[in-house]
Amino acid sequence: MKPFKIERYFAKYEFSAKYLLSCSDCESLTLPELLALASPQDRDRFESLHLGYTESPGLPDLREAIAGRYETASGDDVLIMTPEEGIYVTMRALLQPGQDVICVYPAYQSLYEVAADKGCRIIQWPIYKDGGRWQIDIDFLRDHVSANTGMIIINFPHNPTGFMPDHSQFQAIIDIARENNLYLFSDEMYRLLEHNPDGRLPAMVDSYEKGISLSGLSKAYSLPGLRIGWVALKDSEARRCILGYKDYTTICNNAAGEILALIAIKNADKLVQDNRNLLAENLRLAEAFFQRYANIFEWLPPLGSPVTFPRLLLETSVDDWCRHIVESQSIMVLPGSVYDFPGQHFRIGLGRRNFPESLAQLDSYLQGPGG
Numbered sequence: 001m002k003p004f005k006i007e008r009y010f011a012k013y014e015f016s017a018k019y020l021l022s023c024s025d026c027e028s029l030t031l032p033e034l035l036a037l038a039s040p041q042d043r044d045r046f047e048s049l050h051l052g053y054t055e056s057p058g059l060p061d062l063r064e065a066i067a068g069r070y071e072t073a074s075g076d077d078v079l080i081m082t083p084e085e086g087i088y089v090t091m092r093a094l095l096q097p098g099q100d101v102i103c104v105y106p107a108y109q110s111l112y113e114v115a116a117d118k119g120c121r122i123i124q125w126p127i128y129k130d131g132g133r134w135q136i137d138i139d140f141l142r143d144h145v146s147a148n149t150g151m152i153i154i155n156f157p158h159n160p161t162g163f164m165p166d167h168s169q170f171q172a173i174i175d176i177a178r179e180n181n182l183y184l185f186s187d188e189m190y191r192l193l194e195h196n197p198d199g200r201l202p203a204m205v206d207s208y209e210k211g212i213s214l215s216g217l218s219k220a221y222s223l224p225g226l227r228i229g230w231v232a233l234k235d236s237e238a239r240r241c242i243l244g245y246k247d248y249t250t251i252c253n254n255a256a257g258e259i260l261a262l263i264a265i266k267n268a269d270k271l272v273q274d275n276r277n278l279l280a281e282n283l284r285l286a287e288a289f290f291q292r293y294a295n296i297f298e299w300l301p302p303l304g305s306p307v308t309f310p311r312l313l314l315e316t317s318v319d320d321w322c323r324h325i326v327e328s329q330s331i332m333v334l335p336g337s338v339y340d341f342p343g344q345h346f347r348i349g350l351g352r353r354n355f356p357e358s359l360a361q362l363d364s365y366l367q368g369p370g371g
């Protein structure tokens with residue numbers, strides 16, 4: 001498969017740069033912080049855990065608890081796996097070579113790369129700038145769906161722009177998928193992190209019989225190191241295919257991660273609210289920063305997610321600029337080229353507690369002689 005450009009870029013700098021100003025996750029919890037939220041029974045369950053193989057679809061109590069976070073899903077509809085595995089296995093299991101796959105663009109690379117590697121033709125569905133905001137064209141989707149389409153892939157709130165469609169656009173996407181009897185894969189890793197809760201979209205598993213919701217604990221729940229996520233879908237034949245494929249990846253999940261995930265899901269409201277508060281504060285700082293530097297950056301405010309995708313207005317190429325600030329200032333931002341997206345964009349992440357400090361570092365660099 002082709003190199004995963006975002007992951008390679010992070011691998012280069014994530015554990016060496018001092019100011020990580022581009023992360024898509026929120027500040028991670030420590031194990032003691034998570035365990036402090038556990039009921040005595042769950043804590044005991046964790047401490048006396050038997051480290052044998054686990055049930056392939058996931059711990060039944062965890063599947064039930066996750067289902068309880070949806071409107072209509074049952075525990076049977078939820079299959080636990082790492083988020084990235086949820087993308088990989090679903091694409092491998094449900095797509096056929098030669099099919100068309102329509103995927104939002106730009107996108108987290110695996111959302112289309114796994115399908116491309118399987119021999120599908122990728123149709124990029126652009127998220128574009130229009131009237132000072134990000135936008136999507138529903139007619140584009142309507143015009144590009146055909147008898148050869150195998151799947152539509154969306155990701156809202158969107159990495160990297162933070163874009164979200166409105167409710168009527170979301171419903172139109174479902175209507176198009178339904179009219180054409182298509183799988184609709186909805187990467188909802190950033191769901192619950194809408195900057196205005198009124199904009200929150202329903203989960204796909206609750207909205208469409210052939211819809212697939214991908215979610216996990218890495219972003220809104222502050223627990224990327226658990227490597228626990230899930231796909232939720234009502235289509236039992238698709239579930240059977242996905243589980244069959246999982247036998248060739250992880251077979252089953254890590255036992256400790258599942259119990260810790262159960263503790264997290266039981267405390268979901270608190271974990272998510274803490275992150276929403278953090279994002280709201282950091283977003284305010286970002287707003288003031290981009291207003292102050294409107295001569296250097298064009299910025300379209302995000303509607304959700306911890307990420308946002310400003311554009312560098314300087315003559316320097318954004319790749320050189322990103323390389324320069326990480327190598328000279330230890331400030332890491334992600335150039336838009338890792339998304340194969342032109343136009344001098346770069347990704348900023350708002351979810352970390354040291355965001356004010358990292359942004360202040362960039363601010364003082366811009367005011368200094370090199371900036």
Ligand SMILES: Cc1ncc(COP(=O)(O)O)c(C=O)c1O
Pocket residue numbers: 024082083084085108155159187189216218224227
């Ligand atoms: C849109 C999107 N989907 C899926 C993932 C994968 O999540 P994880 O790294 O926890 O497997 C990411 C991670 O950044 C993401 O941004």
